[in-house]
Amino acid sequence: MSHQQDYRGNENGGQRIDASNWLPITASRNAKWYYSAFHNVTAVVGAGILGLPYAMSQTGWFSGSVVLVLSWLITFYSFWQLVEMHEMVPGKRFDRYPELGQHCFGPKLGYWVVMPQQLAVQVATGIVYGVTGGKSLKKCFELIWPAWGDYRTTYFILFFVCLQFVISQAPNFNSLKGVSLLAAIMSIGYAAIAFFASTIQGVHHREGVSYGVRSPTVSGQVFDFLNGCGTIAFAFAGHSVSLEIQATIPSTPEKPSKYAMWKGVVVAYVVVAVCYGTVSVAGYWAYGKHVEDDVLISLMRPAWLIALANFMVFVHVIGSYQVFTMPVFDQIEQYLVEERGLAPGRPLRIICRSIYVAAIGFVSISVPFFGGLLGLFGGLFFASTSYFMPCIMWLVTHKPKKMSFHWTASWISIVLGFLLAFLSPIGGAYTIIVAFKTYSFFS
Template sequence: MRYSRYLQLFSLTFGEKLANFLALFPIMYLSGGTCVALIIIGGSTSKLFFQIVCGATCSVKTLTTVEWYLVFTCAAVLLSQLPNLNSIAGVSLIGAITAIGYCTLIWVVSVAKGRLPGVSYDPVRANTEIGRVFGVLNALGIIAFAFRGHNLILEIQATMPSSEKHPSHVPMWRGVKFSYFLIAMCLFPLAIGGYWAYGHMIPPNGGMLTALYAFHSRDVSQAVLGLASLLVIVNAMSSFQIYGMPMFDYMESKYTTRMNRPCTWWLRSIFRAMFGYGCFFVAVAIPFLGSLAGLIGGIALPVTLAYPCFMWLKIKKPKMYGAMWFLNWGLGLLGMSLSGILIAAGVYVVIDTGITVSFFKPN
């Protein structure tokens, strides 16, 4: 067996029981939680897209937010019937193109229209010193939540041909460097240009797309606003397949291992439909998931910043007290410590600022 999946590698290193206890939940969160967030984003943006296309004078009764979530979920479940990561290479390419498209479109239009009147850049100050510190740490947790899905690097690498002469990690490393360069070219201009244009007036829910629609719905072409929304919807649909695939693979491999028989196409369809509609239920039940982003980001941080270091030590067995031994122990312990600090900061911010708990009441 080629141990190139995250859970397989973790089980090989530390045993199946420890893998189920330490790694399974964060990976389930990274895959399932991301799909929940994508349903919220895709459903909400679909509602916005309908409003833009229909126009201000449209008398057609629109669907509710929950119904738009369901429409998006049905389309995502239908597309998720593609069997594996190899088969969704085209879907992934479409997702990348649409991501570049909507990020560029939003920040270019926002900067071109200039700063809003009365925009403020004053730092948000907490009442106490500890509040300021925990606020910064909670922001780091939100950043960690934004970079969810790190375990997918191993999943994608597992689909690539690999041999002793041509190991898959070589082209994978090139792809990672190029992809993160593109991500930087999308997100840094979006963050900098958006903050310059809107400052503290950026809506807390919806971000830059909502700000573009809220502040420029009258002085920007409806075609431009509709195109930005459509690109976000297509990107969310494509991303759902990529982030959901590790969970699909896990469910199907568990069935094959325990039943000692291949997973039929109709059973695979049932598994994936159960996962998709399970994510839909969570999206409807917990629409305030974004308010817990800092806390949840801290919980999943060890998957990226700590576990790989300990796995490398266990597998490679470097010379004790050597440079690589100290480096990996130091980075692993630092990742675990940072995770604990971010969890504490997330809990403090939630208690201090409070969250609007609205079970089964999405906006």
């Protein structure tokens, strides 16, 4: 493949390369609307769904249901805002989240406001998915070959990381469409298994199941509630890659990319509503306040079905990891090529992507606190990019009339999102501290 490069003088007097036709996000713009659907299903219906019954056990039936429904409504609305803002300036596309931030808040402030938040979401997702992939694969082997249960979780996470070294060499976002489609199918598959298996076991084996919240103390209940809210926030993470997904869709003045993108988002959010509602309710109903932070761990019979579900999770997070990591690769490669003047090509990708995957893998191996990580990262990073940052951008750029629908909806989302971002990390940190007391590194 040949790449036309535009050399422009940068502010330091050097030469800057325009590598847009080589970078992972903008190299290929021939995606179909259904690519958007399964990319978004892969991004949104992720490992966070396995923690929803646990979140319900921390928040209770009523509060958990309210938080889950509000999160779906708010993030569905903010997703629409991002899709609309992708091409709100005629003849220009905001292919990356930081580029939209620069338009809204200025070249320097916008970049440094948005880029760290988006990067934090994608790094956090990579860490959690490394933990999830390793634990799910271990559980699968334990059920099929019990002798494998003696092996450390570290080895299974390491195997997941080794696979990512290979898959991470996919050149651009569109080249992941097959991986993403498979991941989307797997996510629907293990959600269905979690629902049906929980329901069946709940019908036949509910003796001694109690509800309410997990902690017996008031302080513990408060921390648990905050962590549960963060876990639910983590389950709505697709916004951090939405502009990058839309960037792969072709666009013309007669047929802007937003139509195809929104069709895919609607399909994805219908899947989200069905999967999240059924898994969270069935899992909590079947196991009550003693449900595990990964609901599949609570499922015990039949062994082959639970093993299949865990394998589906493993396959899913392989693809979902890539969907969230590709924008990180894009940022790294854009900086190295356009700012540092390095030659674009396979050697650059092999080196920089391998270093990143190795670093994320090391952190995953070191601190596999699944439940606490969901709560901590969900509130600390995900609330901003999914709940209130799109609304702030909408208010800044469109300036809706005070008390109008979009003004009111945006402010409600901003207030609730800020509360989530401020409070839920406290619960996640508490959960990790409690787990840390009985944890040894690289176990």
